[in-house]
Amino acid sequence: xxxxxxxxxxxxxxxxxxxxxxxxxxxxxxxxLEYPSDWLVRNLEQYEVLISEPAGTxxxxxxxxxxxxxxxxxxxxxxxxxxxxIMRKSESFKKFxxxxxxxxxFKGFDAIEYHxxxxxxxxxxxxxxxxxxxxxxxxxxxxxxxxxxFLNLKQKTDKIFESFEIE
Numbered sequence: 822x823x824x825x826x827x828x829x830x831x832x833x834x835x836x837x838x839x840x841x842x843x844x845x846x847x848x849x850x851x852x853x854l855e856y857p858s859d860w861l862v863r864n865l866e867q868y869e870v871l872i873s874e875p876a877g878t879x880x881x882x883x884x885x886x887x888x889x890x891x892x893x894x895x896x897x898x899x900x901x902x903x904x905x906x907i908m909r910k911s912e913s914f915k916k917f918x919x920x921x922x923x924x925x926x927f928k929g930f931d932a933i934e935y936h937x938x939x940x941x942x943x944x945x946x947x948x949x950x951x952x953x954x955x956x957x958x959x960x961x962x963x964x965x966x967x968x969x970x971f972l973n974l975k976q977k978t979d980k981i982f983e984s985f986e987i988e
Contacts (some may be wrong), residue, residue: 842984850890850958855984857977860886882944884966884974886981889959891959897952901933904952904958914939914946923985927951928985938968947971949978955987 841858847870858873863871870888879890894900901922908917921936932953939946962985964978 856981882967885889886964889961894959897954914941916940927953
């Protein structure tokens, strides 16, 4: 049994590490990140970047990674206070819950990391956000999935967070 589990771990690790990647460069905000080559870059006005899994044949919520930039708020704690208030009052998200909130070092920046859940259109969602300030702009990096898929995609989405670089 132990040999089987070790073999399975090697097989899964190999699958994750051998997946091809694409690089996204944003010259306007001077950042780059890498993402799975089968994911798609989508253009939506409210996001600086939105990358998602390709649409499947079933009607489900696609897992995403997005970057939003706030050019007005000049303080991370103020941004987070407003973010929490908006999420609690949102008509789109029901049962909003902060599972964890903590200060972290992200790429040399003091950041706040959230792990949250909510329901949208009767679909239970889970997400991780990292919020930091650079050059008087608030950056919010978020990965979102259906609750059952969040942990399954953690290695992929962690690699996206890890690949993020900003000048």
